Amino acid sequence: MKNIIYTGLLALGLFSCELADKEFNASSGSADFTKTVVVGDSYLAGYMDNALYAEGQENGIGGILSKQLSAVGNTLNKLPLIEAGKSIGSMQNGKYVLQIVDGELSPVPTEGDVSLLSDQSKWVNADVPFANVSVPGAKAIHLVSPLLGDPTLGEGNFNPFYSRYASMPGTSTVVEDALVNEPRFFVYWAGINDVLDYASNGGVGSESGLEPGDITSTDAFAESVNGAIAMLSANNTMGVVANIPDISKMPFFTTVPYNAxxxxxxxxxxxxxxxxxxxxxxxxxxxxxxxxxxxxxxxxxxxxxxxxxxxxxxxxxxxxxxxxxxxxxxxxxxxxxxxxxxxxxxxTDSELKSIADATTAFNAIIKTAASNLALADMNTWFNSLVETGLLVDGNLYTTTFVSGNVFSLDGLHPSMKGAALFANEFIKAINTKYNANIPSADVNNQPGIVFP
Amino acid sequence: MMRYLSLIVVSSVMLTSKAEGYQVNLQGQKNTAMGHTGTGLVNGASAIHFNPGALSMMENSYDFSAGASFVMSTVNFNKAGSNYSAQTNSPVGTPFYFYGAAKLNDSWAVGLSVTTPYGNGLSWEKDWDGRYLIQDITLRSFFIQPTVSYQINEKLGIGAGAMIVAGSVDLNKALPITGANGEASTNLNGTATAFGYNLGIFYQASEKFSLGLNYRSEVTMTMEGGDATFSNIPNSLMGQFANTTFDSELPLPANLTLGLGYQLGDKLTLAADFQYVFWSTYEELVFEFASETIPTSVNPREYKNTMIYRVGAEYALSEKFDIMAGAYYDQTPIEDHLLNPETPGANKVGLSCGFTFRANEKLSIDASMLYIKGLEREGGYEPANFYGTYNSQAFIPGIGVNYAF
Structure with a gap:
């Protein structure tokens, strides 16, 4: 009798003790992600809260992409990391933090670790190659120029964010440094600063030039982007390229109303x-x-x-x-x-028109240059993010300054959560173009902006 | 009665949802062992719940039974498009029942039951990806049901019970606000009492064949003045998140069950139940907050009515032993686009077995074992854009004691 009962219980137990787990089926499709390099500007470098710092680099768009691509075989993820706990921004400031100033929440710059850039003994040139060679503040025209990292030009005339990790400061270019990795796949996103540098300085520069504060001339932009992509995609290397969103809709330009x-x-x-x-x-x-x-x-x-x-x-x-x-x-x-x-x-309206016209012209150039590559249409995606926000796993992400959770405290660069949203747009574009299945980043699990 | 009620509430057992939605069908070990059938059977005091009409048919003058189940359930979640996965770490649920019935004379019987037919106990990790939807939830309900049953003739019995219901809900979810001590969260905690009724009719069609029909009414749990408290809110945002109170409403749906019983020979009893659950009453879950800075939270549910198909058998092995087995198929009331990690429903298959051991003429012990498999389900909660694949299973051993004379 007892045996019957035991047999019955045993049969039930055998039915299944292991709970089924529908694992993600990662696949690289027709692309080879084993050696992926990330080439770009502040956005791919993980510059946020108006500074470069390790947590931001790791949780920036480029850092997230390297990490997610490891699911489809990427072995390169070395970043030119800033020492833990330190930060440095473009105005010698440190990263912004939220504080209460005169009873109101305000982003406040911390003290920057200036020596990270000014003291060449703290540079990391010996550690090349880096998988992510993106340079804060760089324009598309800079990524193919050896002058970008040339310290002999004197302070203010070169970009020390690049010099600190360039393979040969003053000789190498960002794109060349990417190629040292012998990449099989590349992520290239440049061009935002070619309009943003003009916009964030109030449009006092030229609408078509090569100087700081200028909108890059269309010819120079085309030459640089076409050149960079040609170099990166040599040997049939595949890649993803993104276009330029409407920067005038970033919180840096939308937070203070005209009638405030x-x-x-x-x-x-x-x-x-x-x-x-x-x-x-x-x-x-x-x-x-x-x-x-x-x-x-x-x-x-x-x-x-x-x-x-x-x-x-x-x-x-x-x-x-x-x-x-x-x-x-x-x-x-x-x-x-x-x-x-x-x-x-x-x-002003005329400056905004210059920005819009340049963005349109640049995006046409990018589209043509990326015709054989995956193209992440950040421009279309960002417009919908601005208009409706993006609901992700129970939280609505919006472009509202600070509280929207998309942008960091500088109002121009994404926060760590926002970076995951941008990274997922790259992943979508790659998956579509190369028939791959790369897991998207978990936006909600990225660190959030800390409120006091 | 009220004293009794408060005692039970204080004992605060944790229930884990084991039928679909937040129903818990574990109201008798013998019934559970037979696929939770019994509406069409004369099956002792559990008729108070299953079919008050059958109570007047009971063989003994007095019948008491009590029991509890131990629900060990796990839900697994794999997020869509991501390699993220999570698993619940829910506490063991312990739904229980108590039945006491007495036959007053040849025609009348009375009874009282305490059961826990609705509940939910689900704990995801605090920092899991769906934490803005739910971290953990405990939903409890206690049904106290005084019942009368009348035997119209030897073949036909009717019965009715008044359901007095005490319930509570306690849930936590994270808020997308980070302070120095991590993310903020909110707790909603409220209680409610409500009333309903339970009607049954039982007909012994022939010596071998019996049938019953049972209707348990909907009970609407209306929570007023529940506590909404906030934790870990950064100082700079304290003003917007002062603790407040909320009102809410949760329906416990009506059930209409047709039960059949068939005696095959001396030793084998077969049973089948068709339980129709009126889930469509659950359209949305609304939390209205007293504080003006916290907007009303409207959560669409749009449940659909469902049918549960149950079969069971009992075999009299010896004078001292009966063995039982059963199976059922339980449809989910939840649509694919409203599948929420708070109640991650799926079509479920239940397999059960058990035995009754008669220690002596009066005392018997019932044991049951139920395995429930939630069929793999892909879907998500559209209002939160939270999609993935859910798998679930539960092991539910149960034990009960029966004393009749």
Whole structure:
């Protein structure tokens, strides 16, 4: 009798003790990811919170991609890491952290470890080759130029982020350093800084040039991108390339509204008196048939400097952008005074048009150059992210500054969670083009921005 | 009655959802061993739950039985498009039952039951990928059911019970806010009491063939003034996340069960139950918060009505031993696009066996073993864009004691 019961229980037990586990079936499709290099600018370097630091590098777009591609055989993931606990930004600052300043949450720069860049004994040139050779601040035109990392040009004339790990500073180029790895696959994303450098400086540079602050000339851009991709894809090396999103929709350009000039009634009255009695602004405006300015209590449209305007200053249009950097300019106004915003912290409609036109032209060049490669359409994807946000595993990611969780505290570069969103767009494009099955990164499990 | 109730609530057993949705069908070891059939059988005091109409047919004057099951369940999750996987680490659930019945005379019988037919106990790791949907949930319910049953004639019995229900819900989920001590989270904790009824009719069609029909009504658990508390909120955001209270509502669906019984020879009893569960009442789960800074949380559920097909057999092995076996197929009420890690349902196959050991004329012991396999299911919760493949299984040993005279 007992035997029957035991037999019955045993039969039940044998049915299945192991819980089924539907494992991810990674596959490299028609591509070879065994040696993958990452070539680009701040975005692929993992520059975030306006600085380069180890956690950001590892959790940046490039770092995440190297890691995810290891599931399909990638063996290269060496980053030119900043020493743990240190950080350095482009203005000698350290990484930004959130703090409460005057009762409000604000990104505040920490102290930068300047010697990481200025002291050549702290450079890591001996450790080449690196799998990720992306350079913060670099434009597409820089990635094929040996001048980028040439310290003999003197401070301010070279990019020490590259010099610190270049195989031969002043001689090697970023793209050449990538090729030292003998890559079988490459990730190339450059061109954002070719428009962003102009935009983040308020459009004071040229709409077509090669100097800092300029939008890169279309010819130079085409030559650089075509050259870089030709070099990287030699020997039938496959790769993924991304285009340029609409940078004017990044929080650096969208966080301060055009009408965020909040005045008390006394301030408004004082300004009206000043504009009438000292500047005689409205009479002059009427004579020229231009709009007059009247300040009121509450929110007002900012007045900006505009050298192209007959009266030199004017109120902004609602479509124009106040840069995040305007906040520190406003904070530096003498107590009680309200000044026009300078050209450096504003993008006017014509400057925005230059940015949009260049972006369109550059993206056409990128599309042609990538015709045999996977192309991540960041431009289309970023527009939808801006419009609707992206719901990922129970959290809605948006481009709202800080709280949206996509952008880091500089408002221009993605946070560690945001970087995973961008990385997943690369992965999608690779999977589609090469019929591969690369696992996407788990966005929610990336470290978040720490609130005080 | 209220004193009894509070005692039970304090004892706070943890239930683990073992039928589909958040139903727990473990209301009698003998029934469980037979695929949880019994609506069409005269099967002692558990008729209070299964079919109050059959209670008046019971053979003894007094019948008491009590028992508990030990639910060891695991759910496995593989995220879509990612190599991420997670597994629940749920505590052992211990649903229980108590039945006491007395025959007053040839026609009337009365009874009282305490059962736990709805519940859910599921714990994912605190830092798992779906933590913004759910970290862990404990849903408890206790049904107390005074019952009367009347034998119209030798073949036909009817019965009715009043269900007095006490329930509670306690769930944790993470918030996408990181402070110096890690991520913030929220806890929702509330209790409710509610009422329902249980009706049954039993008909002994012939010496061999019997059938029964049972209807247990829906019970709506309305939580008012539950506590919503927040943990690990960074100081700079404290103002937006002050602890508050919430109102919510959870329906425990109605069941209509047709049960058949057939006596094959002297020793073998066969049973089949068809249990229709009115899940479609569960349209959404809404949490309304007293605090104005916390928006109302609306979570679509849109459950569908389901059918559970059950068969079971009992064989009288000897004077002292009966053995039982059964199987069932339980449909999920949850649609593919609303499959939520809080209640990761699947079509389930249950296989059961067990025995009754009669120590003496009055005392017997029932034991059962139930294995449930949730069929692999791919889907996700669209409102959270959380997709993957779920696998689940449970081992549920149970033991009960029966005293009748």
């Amino acid at each position: 000039l909040v005045l008390t009634s006394e301030q408004a009255q004082g300004l009206n008196d000043y504009y009438e009695q000292v500047l005689d602004y409205n009479n002059n405006a009427e004579l020229l048939g231009l709009p007059t300015i009247t300040f009121v209590e509450g929110p007002n449209t900012f007045v900006i400097e505009d050298a192209t305007y007959p009266l030199q200053i004017r109120q902004m249009n609602a479509t124009e952008k106040v840069l995040l950097s305007a906040q520190s300019e406003i904070a530096s106004w003498p107590a009680g005074q309200v000044l026009p915003l300078t050209d450096e912290v504003v993008l």
